[in-house]
Amino acid sequence: MCQKHNVPEFPVFSPIQREHKAPLTAAFQSAQLEISEATFAYQWVWRSRTHCRLSCLGGSTLLMLESASGQGTFLLPPVTPDRAEAAQAIVAALEAATGAEAVARVPESLAELLRDRPGLSLVEQRERADYVHAAEDLRELPGQRFHAKRNLIRQFEAACPGAQYLPLDETLAQQCAGFCREWFASHPRRDMPSLQREVEATLSMLQEWQWLGLCGGVLLYQDRVVAFALGEPLNKTTFVVRVEKADTCVPGSYQAINRQFARHAAAQFQWINREQDLGVPGLRRAKQSYCPHHLLSKYEVRLVR
Numbered sequence: 001m002c003q004k005h006n007v008p009e010f011p012v013f014s015p016i017q018r019e020h021k022a023p024l025t026a027a028f029q030s031a032q033l034e035i036s037e038a039t040f041a042y043q044w045v046w047r048s049r050t051h052c053r054l055s056c057l058g059g060s061t062l063l064m065l066e067s068a069s070g071q072g073t074f075l076l077p078p079v080t081p082d083r084a085e086a087a088q089a090i091v092a093a094l095e096a097a098t099g100a101e102a103v104a105r106v107p108e109s110l111a112e113l114l115r116d117r118p119g120l121s122l123v124e125q126r127e128r129a130d131y132v133h134a135a136e137d138l139r140e141l142p143g144q145r146f147h148a149k150r151n152l153i154r155q156f157e158a159a160c161p162g163a164q165y166l167p168l169d170e171t172l173a174q175q176c177a178g179f180c181r182e183w184f185a186s187h188p189r190r191d192m193p194s195l196q197r198e199v200e201a202t203l204s205m206l207q208e209w210q211w212l213g214l215c216g217g218v219l220l221y222q223d224r225v226v227a228f229a230l231g232e233p234l235n236k237t238t239f240v241v242r243v244e245k246a247d248t249c250v251p252g253s254y255q256a257i258n259r260q261f262a263r264h265a266a267a268q269f270q271w272i273n274r275e276q277d278l279g280v281p282g283l284r285r286a287k288q289s290y291c292p293h294h295l296l297s298k299y300e301v302r303l304v305r
Contacts (some may be wrong), residue, residue, distance in 0.1 A: 011096045013053035013064050016043060020054060025213070027061045027079045032235040034107050034296055036130045036275045037076060041212040041232055042242070045204045049197060060089040064100055074104040074300075087113040091120070094303050103301045104128075111299040121302045127279030130296035131287045133272045135239070138262035138290065145291050149255045156252030160221040165260040168209060168216025168228070176218060176245075177206045179225040183245055194278075202243050205230050214242070215265040219257050226250050227257035231265055239266035240273040258290075 007023075008014050016024075025040045036042070043052045043063065050065040060078035067074060075098075078089040087110065090103045104125065106114075111122055136142075141149050156163070166172060184190055184199045205214055209230065219227040227246035234240040241261065246253035266272050273296070277284040 007054045007056050007061070010055045010057035010062060010093070011098045013055040013062075013098070016047055016052040016054055016063075021211075024054070024061065024079075029235075031079045031081045033077065033079065034109070034130075034235065034238070034273075035077065035105050035298060036234065036240050036273050037105055038079070039232055039234065039240070041205070041214055044212065045201045048200075057089050057092060059085055062089070062093060064098065072101045073099055074102045075100045077103065077106050077110055083110055083113060086110055087117075090114065090301055091117065094120075094301070101302065104298070106299045106301050108297040108299070111297075111301070114301060119304050121304050122299045123302075125298045125300050128276045128298045130276055130298070131274045131290070131292040132238070132294050132296050133274060133290060134293045135262060135266055135269050135272045137293070138258060138266075138272055141259060149259075149290070152252035152255040153259060154252070156250060156256040159250055159252070160219075160226060163219055163221040163226065163256070165264065166218050166220060167264065168218060168230075170210075172218045172225075172228075173206045173209055173216065175225050176216070176228045177203055179228065179247075180206070180245055183247075202230070202245065205243060217257065217261045217265050219246075219253070219260065221250075227253045229257050229261040229265070231261065233269070234273055237269060238271040238273050239269040240275065241266075242275070 006014065006019065021040050028038050028040065053064045055062045057078065059082065060080040062078055063076040064073055065076065075093055078086040080086050080089070093100065094103060105128055114120055115122060180199060180202050187195065189195055205212065209216055214230050214232050216228060216230045218225055229241060230243040231239055231241040244254060244257060246257055262272060274287060277287050
């Protein structure tokens with residue numbers, strides 16, 4: 001990926017560019033990483049916040065990001081299909097003078113290869129753990145544990161009889177952007193910077209969804225958007241949901257778009273990754289209410305000094 005795609009050799013890094021889409025997507029597809037951050041679309045839409053930069057180290061692609069708190073930089077796990085190579089690249093990157101203080105979002109499967117290495121500290125990042133669901137659970141909502149979700153969907157169907165689920169197209173993308181702006185304007189916490197950033201990222205996805213390779217689904221009632229979702233394949237078995245927005249005045253709208261999106265956009269996948277809760281109590285409760293199959297644990301790796 002390096003020379004012909006203008007990605008410098010480690011320890012030099014350069015900002016992510018549009019021309020990196022094809023090679024970085026190919027690298028992610030080859031690596032088949034599990035973490036929700038491992039797609040070009042995710043890195044692209046958040047680049048104004050993270051200032052994502054790229055470098056090549058041997059057969060690995062490295063991504064350096066700025067922390068959300070503005071306190072330093074970190075590396076993502078090396079993008080390579082070879083876990084042993086990834087482990088070696090982590091050690092080499094931490095020992096080099098790159099300015100990155102840690103390698104973060106390291107999945108447990110890779111962290112296990114580093115636990116016994118001297119001079120390294122591994123700390124679990126619970127707030128960054130991905131919620132991974134059996135896709136069939138979200139498509140069918142079976143059993144007593146999903147009784148409340150099914151009940152809310154029945155309320156939605158009563159409130160919006162004949163509501164349509166449609167795959168995203170350009171016209172619907174524009175309608176969803178308008179819906180998102182209205183959703184944000186009426187949100188009681190619209191002054192929160194994190195919510196503002198989330199809406200900016202959503203609008204960016206809607207503007208370039210086709211180029212980014214995103215999938216979308218929309219619930220329409222009487223030609224009005226009442227909910228939409230965006231997501232993308234993460235690897236061969238897992239689909240990741242990036243965005244869900246729904247009219248909170250319509251009971252069950254979130255639950256309805258969740259199930260329809262799982263049934264249509266993620267129909268061919270075994271797992272659905274619904275990203276992390278960021279340590280926000282309300283978000284954690286909402287994600288746990290969907291009974292994840294497991295949490296994908298992630299770790300921060302540093303040198304012991």
